[in-house]
Amino acid sequence: MSNTVINTLLLLTIILLVSGAGYYLTDVRQTQELQALQETRRLAELQFAEAEELLQAEAQTEQIADETIRKWRARYKVVPAVIETPDVIEYLEGLTARGFEQIDFDLKGVTRTPSYSYYTFTVRGTAYFTSLYRLVWNLENTRELYHVRNLSLRHVDIMDENPTTGLERRLSMVDFTFDLRAYFGGSEGLSAPEEDLLPVPRTLLPASAPVHNSFYPLVRTELPPNDKGLVDLSKATLLSILGKRAVLEDASGVHELTEGDEVYLGTIVDVDPINIVVRARLNRGQATEMVELRIDRTIQSRGADVRVQPIDNNGSNRR
Numbered sequence: 001m002s003n004t005v006i007n008t009l010l011l012l013t014i015i016l017l018v019s020g021a022g023y024y025l026t027d028v029r030q031t032q033e034l035q036a037l038q039e040t041r042r043l044a045e046l047q048f049a050e051a052e053e054l055l056q057a058e059a060q061t062e063q064i065a066d067e068t069i070r071k072w073r074a075r076y077k078v079v080p081a082v083i084e085t086p087d088v089i090e091y092l093e094g095l096t097a098r099g100f101e102q103i104d105f106d107l108k109g110v111t112r113t114p115s116y117s118y119y120t121f122t123v124r125g126t127a128y129f130t131s132l133y134r135l136v137w138n139l140e141n142t143r144e145l146y147h148v149r150n151l152s153l154r155h156v157d158i159m160d161e162n163p164t165t166g167l168e169r170r171l172s173m174v175d176f177t178f179d180l181r182a183y184f185g186g187s188e189g190l191s192a193p194e195e196d197l198l199p200v201p202r203t204l205l206p207a208s209a210p211v212h213n214s215f216y217p218l219v220r221t222e223l224p225p226n227d228k229g230l231v232d233l234s235k236a237t238l239l240s241i242l243g244k245r246a247v248l249e250d251a252s253g254v255h256e257l258t259e260g261d262e263v264y265l266g267t268i269v270d271v272d273p274i275n276i277v278v279r280a281r282l283n284r285g286q287a288t289e290m291v292e293l294r295i296d297r298t299i300q301s302r303g304a305d306v307r308v309q310p311i312d313n314n315g316s317n318r319r
Contacts, residue, residue: 077145079116079186088119088182095138099131101158101173108179117185118147124177126156129215132176134208139180141205151178155215162227169227174215223265223284231255232264233280238293244271246278248293 089105096103103125110119127135132153139146158171202208226232229252236250245258246268257278261268266282269290277294 078143079145080184081186083119083182083184085119088121091144092123092180095135096125096127096131099128099134101126101171103127112185115186116183118181118183121180121182122177123180124175126158126173126175128171129153129174129213130210132174133210136178137206137208141208145183147181147183149179149181152176153215159225165227165229167227167229168225170224172216226264228262228264230262230264231257233278233282233291233293236293238276238278238295240295241271241273241276241278243273246271246293248278 085107092103092105103123106122106124108120108122110117136148136151139148154175156173156175158173159168160171161167162169231248231250236248236255239247239249239254241247245256248255248257257263257268257271259268259271263280263282265284266280268278268280270277270279272279275294277292279290279292281288281290
């Protein structure tokens, strides 16, 4: 065999070996490595996405935690570690010093739980509705933690002596009873620290005074006693009018009244020096009416002749 043929065969063998090695490296080994790299990339992308979700969850959790801490620090109630029943009674007596005809405090017992304890009182008495409203408002909305439960109210009229005039008077009040819980001994962190307490905006609290007194009767079947000793127009004499001041006389003496002054059952609304007449709005229980007190010009020279005349809605006298 000639050298040319041998060289050709060797060359072909080398070419085949190189081609095979190239095929293996390109189509087999590199494909496997590419697939491994692609799988690694996919895993990395999944881990990155998971990390983003964790970061978002962490941010949301941190926001919730901040909000919770903010609300927790915004607590405005104080639960004392220790409180005695005389302390509670003294506090209640301070809130009921005015506007209460009578009030009684009855201790029912003490309840203890793992987180807090509380005394239970039954409170009953008689008071003006506005005074009772103020008491409940203070118990529910000031720093000390009290809880009013089972509140019951009933209108009642109390007759007693006016301390200023000594005359009998009628007081429109309410009989009331309710259960009161006074909390103390809370677990650590339950009560807001004194140094962290902030003033609570009034706009966030309920009204501290009632809008309407539902227990004050607008219509009565009986007239109230004249305990203030006010001028009773039905028993008074109009002597004269000086400018916007009216001079009247009754059994107790001479009185000088002007517009806005209080009289028995009502208020002076007009002193008319031109027509020499005094007008008043009176509440006689079942109706409110305007009345006139005047001097009869035909007998003016003989003194004052008084007439109390109801006025209808259009301002004319009813004869």
